[in-house]
Amino acid sequence: MKYLVTGATGGFGDYALNYLKEEVPVSDIFALVRSEEKGAALKEAGVNIRIGDYADKASMKKALEGIDRLLFVSGAPGNRQEEHANVVEAAKEAGVSYIAYTSFAGADKATSPLAADHIFTEGLIEKTGIMHTFLRNNWYLENEMPIVDAALKGGKFVYAAGDGKTGWAMKREYAEVAAKALAGTDYPAILELSGTPISYAALADSLKKVTEKDFEVIGSDDQGFIENLVANGMPQSVAEIFLSFQYDIKNNQLDVVSDDFEKALGRPLIRLEAGFKELLD
Numbered sequence: 191m192k193y194l195v196t197g198a199t200g201g202f203g204d205y206a207l208n209y210l211k212e213e214v215p216v217s218d219i220f221a222l223v224r225s226e227e228k229g230a231a232l233k234e235a236g237v238n239i240r241i242g243d244y245a246d247k248a249s250m251k252k253a254l255e256g257i258d259r260l261l262f263v264s265g266a267p268g269n270r271q272e273e274h275a276n277v278v279e280a281a282k283e284a285g286v287s288y289i290a291y292t293s294f295a296g297a298d299k300a301t302s303p304l305a306a307d308h309i310f311t312e313g314l315i316e317k318t319g320i321m322h323t324f325l326r327n328n329w330y331l332e333n334e335m336p337i338v339d340a341a342l343k344g345g346k347f348v349y350a351a352g353d354g355k356t357g358w359a360m361k362r363e364y365a366e367v368a369a370k371a372l373a374g375t376d377y378p379a380i381l382e383l384s385g386t387p388i389s390y391a392a393l394a395d396s397l398k399k400v401t402e403k404d405f406e407v408i409g410s411d412d413q414g415f416i417e418n419l420v421a422n423g424m425p426q427s428v429a430e431i432f433l434s435f436q437y438d439i440k441n442n443q444l445d446v447v448s449d450d451f452e453k454a455l456g457r458p459l460i461r462l463e464a465g466f467k468e469l470l471d
Contacts, residue, residue: 357384
């Protein structure tokens with residue numbers, strides 16, 4: 191059995207590769223990279239590399255030759271639907287028998303602009319008839335580090351998501367489930383991977399417990415949210431992207447209740463306090 195992980199040089203893909211090594215022989219593991227240079231470190235670590243780019247269907251078909259099981263890490267927004275179609279079509283033509291795809295929380299009901307590409311991709315995969323697991327990932331705790339850093343450096347934990355709740359968990363926990371699914375664990379076609387949804391006010395309380403710092407917690411308007419991030423070194427354009435995430439949370443797009451995550455891991459998720467400690471150490 192041959193396994194291929196896409197996005198192998200990114201944070202999620204790196205975690206997934208390391209967990210996969212615990213499940214299957216490293217000689218059966220392949221990593222998708224864009225060039226020999228980008229794959230050099232992986233090759234040194236004993237991982238087979240394949241060269242390919244989502245934007246180039248021919249390269250993807252070649253990269254997927256002889257691969258049985260594919261971890262398809264979603265690409266960056268932009269031309270994502272066309273690129274994802276290339277990957278799915280190449281997988282079908284190459285004879286891939288299983289796809290684990292990193293999707294969006296509650297994708298079938300989501301109205302977030304972020305969800306549209308994932309809904310599209312899920313549909314493509316279903317049409318191929320290839321066995322699959324849609325890993326509907328909620329939100330990484332790591333995504334909140336700009337807000338956390340601003341609170342610890344500037345004394346203000348500022349959010350604009352109102353009372354909206356999010357099922358935060360660690361990126362490595364999501365990646366561990368992805369690796370287990372790829373390795374052949376008998377998971378269903380859809381996994382709603384979400385921690386217990388809580389508000390930003392509750393998240394700030396967890397951060398206070400870990401850091402023992404009494405920063406101000408502010409439920410702000412859009413302008414105040416952006417100004418706080420910019421004052422702490424974030425470019426305006428990036429701060430505006432972060433604001434769009436706040437809209438999704440305010441509109442309950444990430445308020446997904448499910449026990450799939452802990453069942454898939456076979457243990458409880460780590461507590462948010464422990465997660466913050468890990469990220470801040």
